[in-house]
Amino acid sequence: xxxxxxxxxxxxxxxxxxxxxxxxxxxxxxxxxxxxxxxxxxxxxxxxxxxxxxxxxxxxxxxxxxxxxxxxxxxxxxxxxxxxxxxxxxxxxxxxxxxxxxxxxxxxxxxxxxxxxxxxxxxxxxxxxxxxxxxxxxxxxxxxxxxxxxxxxxxxxxxxxxxxxxxxxxxxxxxxxxxxxxxxxxxxxxxxxxxxxxxxxxxxxxxxxxxxxxxxxxxxxxxxxxxxxxxxxxxxxxxxxxxxxxxxxxxxxxxxxxxxxxxxxxxxxxxxxxxxxxxxxxxxxxxxxxxxxxxxxxxxxxxxxxxxxxxxxxxxxxxxxxxxxxxxxxxxxxxxxxxxxxxxxxxxxxxxxxxxxxxxxxxxxxxxxxxxxxxxxxxxxxxxxxxxxxxxxxxxxxxxxxxxxxxxxxxxxxxxxxxxxxxxxxxxxxxxxxxxxxxxxxxxxxxxxxxxxxxxxxxxxxxxxxxxxxxxxxxxxxxxxxxxxxxxxxxxxxxxxxxxxxxxxxxxxxxxxxxxxxxxxxxxxxxxxxxxxxxxxxxxxxxxxxxxxxxxxxxxxxxxxxxxxxxxxxxxxxxxxxxxxxxxxxxxxxxxxxxxxxxxxxxxxxxxxxxxxxxxxxxxxxxxxxxxxxxxxxxxxxxxxxxxxxxxxxxxxxxxxxxxxxxxxxxxxxxxxxxxxxxxxxxxxxxxx
Numbered sequence: 240x241x242x243x244x245x246x247x248x249x250x251x252x253x254x255x256x257x258x259x260x261x262x263x264x265x266x267x268x269x270x271x272x273x274x275x276x277x278x279x280x281x282x283x284x285x286x287x288x289x290x291x292x293x294x295x296x297x298x299x300x301x302x303x304x305x306x307x308x309x310x311x312x313x314x315x316x317x318x319x320x321x322x323x324x325x326x327x328x329x330x331x332x333x334x335x336x337x338x339x340x341x342x343x344x345x346x347x348x349x350x351x352x353x354x355x356x357x358x359x360x361x362x363x364x365x366x367x368x369x370x371x372x373x374x375x376x377x378x379x380x381x382x383x384x385x386x387x388x389x390x391x392x393x394x395x396x397x398x399x400x401x402x403x404x405x406x407x408x409x410x411x412x413x414x415x416x417x418x419x420x421x422x423x424x425x426x427x428x429x430x431x432x433x434x435x436x437x438x439x440x441x442x443x444x445x446x447x448x449x450x451x452x453x454x455x456x457x458x459x460x461x462x463x464x465x466x467x468x469x470x471x472x473x474x475x476x477x478x479x480x481x482x483x484x485x486x487x488x489x490x491x492x493x494x495x496x497x498x499x500x501x502x503x504x505x506x507x508x509x510x511x512x513x514x515x516x517x518x519x520x521x522x523x524x525x526x527x528x529x530x531x532x533x534x535x536x537x538x539x540x541x542x543x544x545x546x547x548x549x550x551x552x553x554x555x556x557x558x559x560x561x562x563x564x565x566x567x568x569x570x571x572x573x574x575x576x577x578x579x580x581x582x583x584x585x586x587x588x589x590x591x592x593x594x595x596x597x598x599x600x601x602x603x604x605x606x607x608x609x610x611x612x613x614x615x616x617x618x619x620x621x622x623x624x625x626x627x628x629x630x631x632x633x634x635x636x637x638x639x640x641x642x643x644x645x646x647x648x649x650x651x652x653x654x655x656x657x658x659x660x661x662x663x664x665x666x667x668x669x670x671x672x673x674x675x676x677x678x679x680x681x682x683x684x685x686x687x688x689x690x691x692x693x694x695x696x697x698x699x700x701x702x703x704x705x706x707x708x709x710x711x712x713x714x715x716x717x718x719x720x721x722x723x724x725x726x727x728x729x730x731x732x733x734x735x736x737x738x739x740x741x742x743x744x745x746x747x748x749x750x751x752x753x754x755x756x757x758x759x760x761x762x763x764x765x766x767x768x769x770x771x772x773x774x775x776x777x778x779x780x781x782x783x784x785x786x787x788x789x790x791x792x793x794x795x796x797x798x799x800x801x802x803x804x805x806x807x808x809x810x811x812x813x814x815x816x817x818x819x820x821x822x823x824x825x826x827x828x829x830x831x832x833x834x835x836x837x838x839x840x841x842x843x844x845x846x847x848x849x850x851x852x853x854x855x856x857x858x859x860x861x862x863x864x865x866x867x868x869x870x871x872x873x874x875x876x877x878x879x880x881x882x883x884x885x886x887x888x889x890x891x892x893x894x895x896x897x898x899x900x901x902x903x904x905x906x907x908x909x910x911x912x913x914x915x916x917x918x919x920x921x922x923x924x925x926x927x928x
Contacts, residue, residue, distance in 0.1 A: 293751070293752055293753050294388060294409065294412075294413075294421065295413065295417060295421060296547060296752040296753055297388075297545070297546050297547045297751075297752045298322065298388065298421050298424060298425050298547075299322045299424070299547070299752075300322075300547030300752045301314045301315070301316040301319050301547060302314060302315040302316060302543060302544060302545070302546065302547060302548045302549075302550060303315075303548075303549050303550070304525060304528060304550050304552060304554070305549065305550065305551045305552060306552060306554040306555065306556050307552065307553050307554055307555055307591065307593070307747075309551070310556070312520075312521060312552070312554055312556055313518040313519060313520050313521060313525060314517065314518040314519070315519065315525060315528075315529065315543060315544050315550075316517070316544055316545065317541075317544040317545060318387070318425065318427070318433050318541075318544070318545050319433055319434070319544075319545060320424060320432065320433035320434020320435075320436060320437040320438070321434060321436040321437050322424045322434065322436075323420075323424065323434075323435070323436045323446075323447055323448075324420065325416050325417070325419070325420040326448075327436070327446070327447055327448045328420065328423055328435055328447045328448065329447060329448050329449065329450040329451075329455060331450050331451060331452045331454075331455035331456075332423070332435060332447065332450050332455040332458065332459070333419065334455070334488055334491075334493040334494075335452075335455040335456045335458075335459040335484055335488055335493075336380070336419070336422075336423065336459050336462070337380075337419075337491070337493075338484070338487040338488040338490070338491035338493055339459050339460075339462075339483075339484045339487045339488075340380055340383075340459070340462060341379050341380045342487075342491055343379075344379065344380050344381075344415065344419070345415050347379060379406065380418065380419065380422050381406040381409055381410055381418055381422075382403065382406045383422065384406075384409065384418060384421055384422045384425065385405040385406050385409055387425055387426075387427075388421075388425065423435040423447075424436070426438075426462060427465060428441070428442075428458060428461055428462075428465050428469070429461060429465025429466060429469045430465075430469060430471060431515060432513065435447045435458065437513055438458050438461075439454070439458070440511075440512045440513040440514075441511055441512075441513035442454075442457070442458070442469075442470060442471070442509055442510075442511070443508070443509065443510055444510030444511065444512040445510075451502075451505070452485070452488075452494065452498065452501075452502040452505075453481065453485075453502040453503075453505035456481045456482075456484040456485045456488070456502065457470060457477060457481045457484075457507070459484050460477065460480035460481045460483065460484045461477070461480075468480045470507055470509055471509065474507060477507065478507055482503050485499055485502050485503055486499070521554065521556075521559050521560075521563070522603040522605075523563075523595050523596050523597045523598075523603075523609065523611070524552075524554055524559055524592070524594070524595050524745070526597070526605070526606045526607070526609065527592065527595055527597075527609065527612060527745055528543075528550060528552055528745050528746060529543050529544075529606060530606070530612070531744065531745050531746050532550070532746060532749070535744075535746070535762050536746070536749065536757075536758055536762070540606075546751060546752060547751070547752035548749055548750065548751055548752070548757075549749070549750040549751075550746060550748075550749050551746070551747045551748040551749070551750075552592075552745050552746055552747060553586060553589075553591025553592050553593060553744065553745055553746075553747060554592070554593065554594070554745070555584075555593040555594060555870065557866075557870050558584055558593045558594035558866070558867050558870060559593070559594040559595075561594075561863065561866040561867070562582060562584065562594045562595075562596050562863055562866075563596060565859055565862055565863050565866075566580065566582075566596045566599055566859075570858060571856065571858045571859035571862060572599070572837060572855065572856050572858075572859060573849070573854060573855060573856070573857070573858065575837070575848060575849075575855065577839070578599075578837050578838060578839055578848055578855070579598055579599055579610055579837070579838060579839070579840045580596075580598070580599050580610070580835070580836060580837040580838075580856060580859070581596060581597050581598060581609070581610035581611035581614070581724050581835070581836050582594075582595070582596050582611065582724065582833065582834065582835040582836070582859070582863065583595045583596075583611045583612075583724050583725050583728050583743075583833070583834050584728075584831055584832070584833045584863075584867060585728050585729070585732060585741075585743060585831065585832045585833075586741075586830070586831065587732050587735035587736050587741070587827060587828070587829060587830055587831050587832050588736055588741065588830070589741050589763070589765075590729060590732055590740075590741030590742050590743045590744055590763055590765070591743075591744060591745070591747070591761075592725075592743055592744070592745045593831065593867075594867075595609075595611050595612075595725075596611065597609030597610050597611040597612065597613075598610050610723075610724070610836065610840075611723065611724045611725055611834075611836075612723055612724075612725045613723065614721070614723050614724070614836075615720045615721035615722065615723065616721045616722060616723065616724075616821060616836060616838065617716055617717065617718060617721050617807045617820075617821060618716040618718070618721070618722050618727060618805055618823060619715070619716040619805030619806050619807040619821060619823055620676045620681075620715065620716060620789075620803065620804065620805040620806065620823075621716065621727060621803050621804065621805030621823040621825050622697065622702070622713070622715075622716040622718075622722075622805070623673060623676070623681050623714065623715075623716070623803065624673065624731075624734065624777055624780075624781060624803055625696060625697050625700045625702065625730055626685065626693040626694075626696060626697045626713050626714060626716075627681045627684050627685050627693055627714050628669065628673055628681075628684070628777065628780065629696055629700075629769055629773060629777055630688060630692045630693055630695075630696040631669070631684050631688060632769075632773045632776050632777065633696075633769065633770070633773055634688060634692070636669065636684075637669070638668070638669050638670045638776050638779055638780050638881060639668040639669065639670065639881070640668065640669045641666040641667065641668060641669075642666060642667060642668075642669055642672050642679075642680035642683060642684060643666055643679060643680065643683055644658070644663060644664045644665065644666060644667045644672065644677055644679050644680055645663045645664070645679065646658075646661065646663060646679065647679060647683070649682055649683070649686050649711055650686075650711060656678060656679055656682050657678065657679065658677050658678045658679055659676075659678065662677070667680065668881075669684075669780065670779065670780040670783060670881050670882070671783070671882075673780045673781065673783075673784075673788075673803070674780065674781070674783035674784050674787055674788030674789070674882070675787075675788050675789060676788065676789045676803075676804065676805075678715060681714040681715065682711050682714045682715065684714075685711055685713065685714040686711055690709050690710060690711060690713065691709065693713050693714065694708060694709050694713060697713065699768045700730040700733060700740065700768055701726060701729055701730055701740060701742075702722050702726055702727075702730055703720065703722065703726070704718065704719075705719045705720065707719045716805060716807070724834040724835065724836045725743055725834070727823070727825060727834045728743065728825075728832050728833070728834035729741070729742065729743045731802075731825050731827055731832045731834065732827075732832050733768045733769055733774060734774055734777050734778055734781070734801070734827060735778075735801075735827040735828065735829055735830075735831075735832050736774075736829075737771040737774050737775075738767055738768060738769040738770050738771045738773060738774040739765050739766065739767050739768075740765065740766050740767075740768045741763070741765050742763040742764045742765070742766075743763070744761045744762070744763040746758060746761055747760065747761050748760065775877065775878045776878075778801045778876060778878055779878045779879065779880065779881055780881070781801035781802055781803055782799070782800075782801045782876070782878070782879070782880035782881075782882075783880055783881065783882045784801065784802050784803055784804060785800055785801075785802060785826070786880060786882060787882045788804075789804040789851070789852060790802065790803075790804050790824065790826075790852055790860075791853070792852075792853045792857055792861075793824065793852050793853060793857040793858075793860040793861045794861065794864075795861055795864035795865040795868060796861075796865060797865075798828070798864065798865070798868045799828070799875070799876060800826045800827065800828055800864065800868075801826070801827055801828075801876070802824065802825040802826035802827055803823075803825045804822075804823060804824055804825070804852045805821070805822070805823030805824075805825075806819045806821065806822055806823070806850065806851065806852075807819060807820050807821040807838075808820065809839070809846065809847050809848070811846040811847070815847065817849065817850045818847040818848070818849075818850065819847070819848045819849070819850045819851075819855075820838055820839050820847075820848065821836065821837070821838035821839075821848075822836070822837045822838060822848065822851075822852060822855040822856055823835070823836055824836075824852055824856065824860045826860065826864060828868065828871065828873075828874065828876070829874035829875070829876060830868075830871040830872050830873070830874050831867060831868070831871055833860075833863070833864065833867065835856060835859065835860055835863070837855050837856040837859075
């Protein structure tokens, strides 16, 4: 040991002159004080910029969603209950909380010195024992309030420091009674219940103002851990904990001994009168609003759900309610119960989302997967107007240009391309090739123009492509990744809106709980992608889809629409010519654009859908449009259909349904959209993945 003592002595002798020369200890003190000053300034600035003065208004209000006419459409909230004022909370509840949670609440300034010291000693003990945990405890009611309102639940020294400085700021801006009221209205009581009013009704069937001593003690006992002490799941633990709270009330002179015995003897009579029916009645639209607020405007889910915002949107409540009801009717999907589906309806002039349904479901999952906005699907022939025919018209082709329609080879490999079900005809005008969704004319035209023409056009319409999509497979919708119904609907606004594409959006304005406008107008743009002449001619060609072509039988009665259908081959059933995986229907007027998809996802038990719109979701397209279009201005197209719709010989105003049935049964060129039946094969032929 002598050698160790000698080594330490020599080390001290070497360090002493250096420390003396550089005034080591003074320097250390200065550094510590500087660090303390910097940290103090940081936490003070944090507290001053936390908008504490807005806290009461924020906690008292729920986030409200308004529709396109300014009418209330519903509410968004998670950590929210029914907010009640101080005088609507029973004295029993106030006494129980103060006695159990913070006896010195009315005598401290936001934090407790004793509590902090106690927590510090526990932390020191943890360090000595080798534990990395940060000791809890020592938090006042004010600290608990700001932790729930502003901070995370992580146990760190930094979070604790923020908590203390924010608590001091809250104490400066609010009275003790206001703080207690905010705390009780923002407390979590388990079983989906926030706030003392809803908790009183959930567990006892009374208002917060009517809580007895025993009931108040029971609710207070739950505050540290509702999962462990709620009387529904753990009745005995709840009673034991309740009696502990009653004991603290006696110690705090809020009860007499006689009152204590009476309260402890009171039976635990539960009565649930809490109505948990909220106003989240348009779940897919509201989910999309939250997603847009986060992605586009930089808010958090907690901000949106709990800050009492007023969010003004493009929602049309009538359209949304009808579309939701349609999706709940299996007959709209020809009773293909295993198939998924999604639909979005846009304002054609500005891109505002009027209605959206993201899946077929029994029970909605909050912010669950949305096929309308998040899916990457093969668009099939629905992409032909964008990738083939619009760029052709821009290059001087006319809508009655004759195109070959017999099986032929394309590309350097001379691979054979044929129409669905091997249909072959004489040369057909371009409008007929589009409305019947023939394969050969589309591939022929893209090959003649060059793949880059279609690739550039498709990107200009806002659809996501990769360089791997530079192949003739693009003509038939064979993409590397895929598109969503929302992206397709946005692209089609260019056809409906004289060549100007409108970016989709749901939010038009956001106002916070104090009335401050934080979003004044939507971050949405409009871009001209084609000329009005090309847009008009594209509409002329697509007017035939629902009167003479592949959408026959799905047209809304009494209305004129344009659009395009799409079908993709089922890779699990390539030998069956009547099998498909995806069905698309694009439909538009001058006022609205609707994109609807139905298909098989990875969870489907069946491996096949029938072929053609009529056999898949034709009833949905027809019915939903008959509900939507009367709710629009009814702006007429300025162009006419190059075809004459099939007419009944006995009546000039009705379709000849015998002809429709005949067309459908004969297969081939009118009632079946098979233009993309071979896209999977063609994709491989031309280098797609």
